[in-house]
Amino acid sequence: MxxxxxxxxxxxxxxxxxxxxxGAVRLxxxxxxxxxxxxxxxxxxxxxxxALSLGVGPSPFGDWDAALAGDALDQLPIKQFHSYEPAxxxxxxxxxAGILEDLRKGRKAWRKGRFAKARKAFERAxxxxxxxxxxxxxxxxxxxxxxxxxxxxxFRYYRxxxxxxxxxxxxxxxxxMTVDALVRVADYYRTGIGPKKKRRDPRRAYRLYTIxxxxxxxxAFYGLGLLALKGEGMRKRPRRAIAxxxxxxxxxxxxxxxxxxxxxxxxxxxxxxxxxxxxLSWYIxxxxxxAEKDNPALFKRIKAIRxxxxxxxxxxxxxxxxxxxxLNAVPAxxxxxxAVPAxxAQPK
Numbered sequence: 001m002x003x004x005x006x007x008x009x010x011x012x013x014x015x016x017x018x019x020x021x022x023g024a025v026r027l028x029x030x031x032x033x034x035x036x037x038x039x040x041x042x043x044x045x046x047x048x049x050x051a052l053s054l055g056v057g058p059s060p061f062g063d064w065d066a067a068l069a070g071d072a073l074d075q076l077p078i079k080q081f082h083s084y085e086p087a088x089x090x091x092x093x094x095x096x097a098g099i100l101e102d103l104r105k106g107r108k109a110w111r112k113g114r115f116a117k118a119r120k121a122f123e124r125a126x127x128x129x130x131x132x133x134x135x136x137x138x139x140x141x142x143x144x145x146x147x148x149x150x151x152x153x154x155f156r157y158y159r160x161x162x163x164x165x166x167x168x169x170x171x172x173x174x175x176x177m178t179v180d181a182l183v184r185v186a187d188y189y190r191t192g193i194g195p196k197k198k199r200r201d202p203r204r205a206y207r208l209y210t211i212x213x214x215x216x217x218x219x220a221f222y223g224l225g226l227l228a229l230k231g232e233g234m235r236k237r238p239r240r241a242i243a244x245x246x247x248x249x250x251x252x253x254x255x256x257x258x259x260x261x262x263x264x265x266x267x268x269x270x271x272x273x274x275x276x277x278x279x280l281s282w283y284i285x286x287x288x289x290x291a292e293k294d295n296p297a298l299f300k301r302i303k304a305i306r307x308x309x310x311x312x313x314x315x316x317x318x319x320x321x322x323x324x325x326x327l328n329a330v331p332a333x334x335x336x337x338x339a340v341p342a343x344x345a346q347p348k
Contacts, residue, residue, distance in 0.1 A: 098124075098128060099125045099128045099129070099133075102122070102124045102125035102128075103121070103122075103125050103130060103132060103133060105117075105118075105121040106118045106121035106122040106133065106136060109121060110136065114146075115145040115146025115147075116147070117146075118140070118146055119137065119147050121133075122137050122140070123137065126157070131160070131161050131164050131174065131177065131178070132173075132174075132177060134157045134160045134161050135157070135158070135161045135177045135180070135181060137154075137157045138155075138157035138158040138181065138184060139154075140154075141153040141154035142154035142158075142184070151188065151193045151194065152194075154184075154188075155184075155188045155199065158188075159181070159185050160181075161178055161181035162178060162181040162182045162184075162185045164178050165179065165182060165211075166178070175215070179211075179215045179217055182208045182209075182212045182217075182220075183208070183209065183212045183217055183219045183223065185208060186204075186206075186208035186212070187205070187219075187223065189201045189204045189205035189208065190205040190226070190227065190232070190233075201233075202227060202232035202233030202234075203233040203234075204233075205223065205227065205233055206224070206227055206233035206234050209223040209224045209227070210224070216251070218247075218252065218253035218256070219248070221245070221256070222244070222245065222253050222255055224241075224244045225241045225242070225243075225245035225248065225259070226241070226259070227241075228240045228241035228244060229241035229242075229245075238268055238270075238271045238272075239271060242260070242263070242268075242271070242272070245263075246260065249282075249285065249324075254286045254290075254295075255286075257283075257285040257286035258282070258298055260282045261278075261279045261280075261283040261286060261301065262301075264276075264279035264282060265279035265301070265305065276305050276309055276313070277309065277313050277316055277317045277320070278317075278320070279305055280302065280305045280306065280313075280314065281317040281318070281320035281321045281324070282321075283298060283301055283302045283305070284317065284318060285321050285324055285325065286298055287302060
């Protein structure tokens with residue numbers, strides 16, 4: 001009897017199809033002469049589908065239509081649906097979860113003033129690649145909170161964050177942190193580190209300040225003003241320097257207002273006449289909300305100027321300061337690129 005006459009489940013089985021599924025078929029003499037005694041199995045999945053279509057054996061999943069129609073789907077062995085089993089948490093997911101937990105602990109400790117504990121949590125997160133943790137660590141080592149003050153370490157952490165800067169960043173929090181890090185790195189390039197002024201590079205500072213100023217960072221305008229005032233990293237431009245300092249002061253940057261007070265108190269040859277009233281008004285703007293212990297040098301200057309001014313001039317300086325603040329008041333919800341998001345208050 002020929003194999004083509006065999007029937008399986010009432011349906012004839014074709015020789016070629018059956019052979020491709022691993023069936024031992026005695027081929028014609030010409031094929032055997034070429035060494036093709038058996039056809040190899042090409043694909044287990046293809047064979048299963050073909051066998052089903054030809055009616056060779058029952059479906060491995062049973063009656064599919066019946067299963068979909070009733071509750072039988074819930075009773076099918078889960079091993080038949082490997083791709084739907086919940087996958088084990090990957091190493092990347094576990095790392096991300098660890099970073100979030102360390103950041104949560106670090107922020108909580110920071111808000112409570114437990115800076116040493118915050119530093120340990122942030123260091124764990126930073127080792128796992130957290131930009132936010134590196135940003136906090138930069139503040140910790142720059143300010144000496146929770147660790148001994150170390151400008152070199154602070155510079156390295158800030159630089160790590162600055163390298164992650166992307167002008168097209170969609171996360172506002174991440175963008176603000178990277179822009180702030182650009183300013184911090186630029187500050188070190190402007191002033192240098194330590195007595196030997198390591199890493200001092202005013203030209204590089206100017207480039208970084210320019211990028212950060214494009215995002216409205218007040219300290220970037222202040223840095224640009226100082227560079228232009230001294231002619232470091234760029235041509236000396238006193239008028240442009242004063243304009244940048246005023247812009248920073250309008251964004252509530254205290255050091256900029258204090259610098260403008262110094263300029264008005266001493267005068268700037270060829271550009272600004274000496275004006276004690278204007279100087280006092282700028283100092284008052286800089287001192288708003290501060291106690292004397294917060295900035296003794298600033299209050300010392302205020303006292304020195306007030307000694308040489310009449311009461312009328314002092315009132316005029318106070319009126320000028322109030323007028324400046326009312327004209328340049330920045331609402332809390334204004335989209336100004338402050339140094340840090342409200343969720344994580346920036347260290348001063």
